[in-house]
Amino acid sequence: MTSINQTAGILFSGGQDSATCLAWALDKFDRVETIGFDYGQRHDVEMTCRLDVRTAVQKIFPKWASKLGEDHVINLAGLGQISETSLTRAVEIGVHENGLPTTFVPGRNLIFLNYAAALGWRRGFSHLVAGMCEADFSGYPDCRIETLDAQMQAISLGLDRAFTLHTPLMHLSKAGAWELAESLGGARLVQIIREKTHTCYKGVHADLHSWGYGCGDCPACALRAKGWIEFSGESK
Ligand code: ZN
Secondary structure, three states, X not given: OOOEEEEXXXXXXXXXXXXXXXXXXXXXXXXEEEEEEEOOOOOOHHHHHHHHHHHHHHHHOHHHHOOEEEEEEEEOHHXXXXXXXXXXXXXXXXXXXXXXXXXXXXXXXXXXHHHHHHHHHHHOXXXXXXXXXXXXXXXXXXXXXXXXXXXXXXXXHHHOOOOEEEOOOOOOOHHHHHHHHHHHHHHHHHHHHHXXXXXXXXXXXXXXXXXXXXXXXXXXXXXXXXXHHHHHOOOO
């Protein structure tokens, strides 16, 4: 992989996907700053996991520790206030009449990218990295390439600076994401992602399963477990 002699800002939630993207960005860029968003998620375990992943990566991978820059947390409480979703309210996880899951937070990725670019404009970076994935079971419309391309074009025009979005997971399955992590940081990175990240929609972080922490039956846990089984060859 060719390295880029520049800084990137990564949308970093503390989940499996963004932790994998963090390793990818640290491998590719000279310097990486992490960006988190507090939009009133029902479960603040994610916010704790973000810092745990950063600390573990710094400790285990000295070559990456020197590249890992500031962490930024942007308060988007207003987004939580206008979102009636399973991630921000006590709404049952299910599917809306329009076919979108109740975990869909309208406009979330579009807003995240705007804020990340605004931060980059101030701090002098124009590369953004994010874990959107078209293969995601949910089919979130703001994870699609067409949406992201249009948004990045609007951002580049609106800020009068060419911003580039990198989405290394876009065409990978969840098993493929584990494979990417292993290729970047071997078994030690896989272990960090297994043990330090949080993906569960219900915020359950009690028992460590072979695939990580979580309730084991929400859609996010089911997807994560399925990907792990495909990747590891473990039987159910
Ligand atoms: Zn779960």
